[in-house]
Amino acid sequence: MGQKQSAAGSHKNIAYRPLSDRLTGYAEQRASDKERLHAIMRRYSKRVVEFTQQLLSPYAGSLKVDFASFRPQQEAGRQIRQRARNDLLHVDSFPTRPSNGNRILRVFTNINPTEPRVWLTSETFEELAPRFAGAGGMPPPRPVASGPRKVLIELARAARLHSLARSPYDNWMLSFHHFLKANQEFQEKCARRQWEFPPQTTWLVFTDMVSHAVLSGQFALEQTFIVSKNVLVLPEKAPVRILERIAGCQLV
Numbered sequence: 001m002g003q004k005q006s007a008a009g010s011h012k013n014i015a016y017r018p019l020s021d022r023l024t025g026y027a028e029q030r031a032s033d034k035e036r037l038h039a040i041m042r043r044y045s046k047r048v049v050e051f052t053q054q055l056l057s058p059y060a061g062s063l064k065v066d067f068a069s070f071r072p073q074q075e076a077g078r079q080i081r082q083r084a085r086n087d088l089l090h091v092d093s094f095p096t097r098p099s100n101g102n103r104i105l106r107v108f109t110n111i112n113p114t115e116p117r118v119w120l121t122s123e124t125f126e127e128l129a130p131r132f133a134g135a136g137g138m139p140p141p142r143p144v145a146s147g148p149r150k151v152l153i154e155l156a157r158a159a160r161l162h163s164l165a166r167s168p169y170d171n172w173m174l175s176f177h178h179f180l181k182a183n184q185e186f187q188e189k190c191a192r193r194q195w196e197f198p199p200q201t202t203w204l205v206f207t208d209m210v211s212h213a214v215l216s217g218q219f220a221l222e223q224t225f226i227v228s229k230n231v232l233v234l235p236e237k238a239p240v241r242i243l244e245r246i247a248g249c250q251l252v
């Protein structure tokens with residue numbers, strides 16, 4: 001827990017990439033510390049993958065293992081740019097890793113020995129999207145590109161230029177993430193529930209569905225999964241399907 005994260009503003013947490021076994025965002029102190037942290041992250045990631053495959057057995061064969069993270073900073077009063085703030089309610093959308101309509105499932109573990117991790121949740125995407133899309137302040141999603149724009153987007157995707165290759169779904173979700181964080185009225189007046197996750201607790205959240213914020217807490221581990229939209233037990237609950245129903249067109 002004494003490990004520091006890199007001071008560079010680009011790193012919000014210490015990240016671990018299970019597929020390449022790489023640790024980033026770590027402020028080098030002693031080499032032996034880095035090795036120990038790396039081993040802990042590797043083991044945490046492996047155990048969470050096994051646990052989640054057992055718990056959510058219908059998804060066992062199709063969970064895509066994304067990044068894991070260690071969150072060594074106290075969340076209360078953290079000075080960070082608005083869009084990166086964890087204490088403002090939002091639904092997740094990754095700016096550099098578009099999901100193309102697949103789900104974001106995250107597993108968190110509070111490893112603080114004494115303090116709880118305190119979350120706030122508000123309504124789900126299913127309730128928020130119809131309220132804010134269109135008349136509620138967010139422009140309606142644009143349909144999938146066709147003709148020359150489609151060719152351009154496919155070239156950008158092949159060249160891994162993610163910001164140009166984003167689907168209309170990903171564009172809308174990222175705008176919605178920013179919109180909710182900047183919406184003071186929503187932040188102050190929305191329905192809310194506070195959760196206290198005691199030390200040693202693990203919890204799982206579809207963070208693209210549940211609007212959430214972290215009010216306080218220090219020292220948490222987290223593993224992200226991407227769940228294909230094609231294997232969902234309740235496909236109609238996927239944000240992409242909800243948004244497509246609102247827009248009346250295909251968005252990925």
Ligand SMILES: [Fe+2]
Nearest residue numbers: 091092207212
């Ligand atoms: Fe989040």
